Amino acid sequence: MTSPMxxxxxxxxxxxxxxxxxxxxxxxxRDAGLLHRTVGFYLGxxxxxxxxxxxxxxxxxxxxHSWWQLLVAGLLGVLLTQFAFVAHEASHRQVxxxxxxxxxxxxxxxxxxxxxxxxxxxxxxxxxxxxxxQIGRDPDIDKDTISFVEEDAVQARGPLKALTKVQGYxxxxxxxxxxxxxHQRSIRSLWTAPRGNTRTLELSMLAAxxxxxxxxxxxxxxxxxxxxxxxxxxAVFGVYMGxxxxxxxxxxxxxxxxxxxxxxxxxxxxxxNIRGGIGMRFAMGGLNHQIEHHLFPSxxxxxxxxxxxxxxxxxxxxxxPYTETGLVESYRIVVRYLNRVGLAAxxxxxxxxxxIHRPV
Numbered sequence: 001m002t003s004p005m006x007x008x009x010x011x012x013x014x015x016x017x018x019x020x021x022x023x024x025x026x027x028x029x030r031d032a033g034l035l036h037r038t039v040g041f042y043l044g045x046x047x048x049x050x051x052x053x054x055x056x057x058x059x060x061x062x063x064x065h066s067w068w069q070l071l072v073a074g075l076l077g078v079l080l081t082q083f084a085f086v087a088h089e090a091s092h093r094q095v096x097x098x099x100x101x102x103x104x105x106x107x108x109x110x111x112x113x114x115x116x117x118x119x120x121x122x123x124x125x126x127x128x129x130x131x132x133x134q135i136g137r138d139p140d141i142d143k144d145t146i147s148f149v150e151e152d153a154v155q156a157r158g159p160l161k162a163l164t165k166v167q168g169y170x171x172x173x174x175x176x177x178x179x180x181x182x183h184q185r186s187i188r189s190l191w192t193a194p195r196g197n198t199r200t201l202e203l204s205m206l207a208a209x210x211x212x213x214x215x216x217x218x219x220x221x222x223x224x225x226x227x228x229x230x231x232x233x234x235a236v237f238g239v240y241m242g243x244x245x246x247x248x249x250x251x252x253x254x255x256x257x258x259x260x261x262x263x264x265x266x267x268x269x270x271x272x273n274i275r276g277g278i279g280m281r282f283a284m285g286g287l288n289h290q291i292e293h294h295l296f297p298s299x300x301x302x303x304x305x306x307x308x309x310x311x312x313x314x315x316x317x318x319x320x321p322y323t324e325t326g327l328v329e330s331y332r333i334v335v336r337y338l339n340r341v342g343l344a345a346x347x348x349x350x351x352x353x354x355x356i357h358r359p360v
């Protein structure tokens with residue numbers, strides 16, 4: 001049961017029986033062994049990523065003062081995103097059985113390799129998982145440079161209003177700045193956090209990683225080339241991260257701030273899967289199985305494809321729309337949705353029905 005479901009303004013509560021149905025689905029998933037950890041897979045993946053990082057470092061040293069370094073920078077942006085995927089999975093307890101081991105791995109990868117605060121990410125992402133696409137509760141749709149709900153678009157002023165009017169078209173170009181945004185938010189969140197051992201540790205790791213990285217690049221390359229290297233790496237990292245996370249919920253139904261939904265309905269109706277096999281699963285770090293990931297956040301990446309069959313069958317039996325589409329089509333949906341929201345900035349007094357049905 002697959003369809004590129006047209007987003008609606010809000011979701012209504014579903015029958016109470018839906019809450020009980022998740023228990024049935026969860027038991028089927030557990031009996032199939034899909035919650036068992038696949039440590040060997042993740043160790044092999046990390047070994048491969050570490051080897052790839054070694055190759056890039058070697059190429060960086062051997063190329064010297066060459067503009068081919070920008071290719072290395074782009075590949076480094078891709079590789080750091082792959083490390084971020086594993087850090088994300090560690091934060092969900094997908095890698096190891098032990099919570100402490102997952103936290104340790106997540107902190108090393110996020111802070112020490114990628115340059116993003118593990119604590120900040122955990123806090124933000126946990127709130128998203130608890131209430132996806134719910135106004136006032138999901139930080140991923142909070143008011144920012146991009147408006148994800150019309151109420152925020154109406155409030156846009158000045159240059160931001162001009163941007164909001166065409167924000168769908170501007171979304172992917174703006175992702176070139178997302179890498180820089182993630183780094184600065186991580187540092188700012190830790191800087192303003194209450195003092196403690198975790199705060200000190202993560203700030204130290206971020207500072208060491210940032211200083212060492214910039215010093216090495218500036219030391220090896222001329223200043224202009226070094227700036228270009230850092231810019232390309234950050235741009236590729238931001239676009240890859242955004243292009244992997246954005247298709248999952250953007251353009252899906254918005255949940256009213258006061259709505260009460262059962263867990264299964266809340267997670268399935270606000271999430272979108274991306275079609276594809278092993279290649280897509282690797283490219284998106286398992287995020288292409290967003291529905292299964294939201295229903296079972298601790299499920300290891302290799303089991304998500306098998307879980308998909310169980311979840312689709314369960315949703316079909318209970319009349320729950322299961323949304324799955326191609327990657328390119330998901331991007332079209334995101335652009336159309338953001339542009340439709342941006343209509344509110346063009347004409348804040350437009351009739352809501354006209355705003356919903358008027359083509360963008």
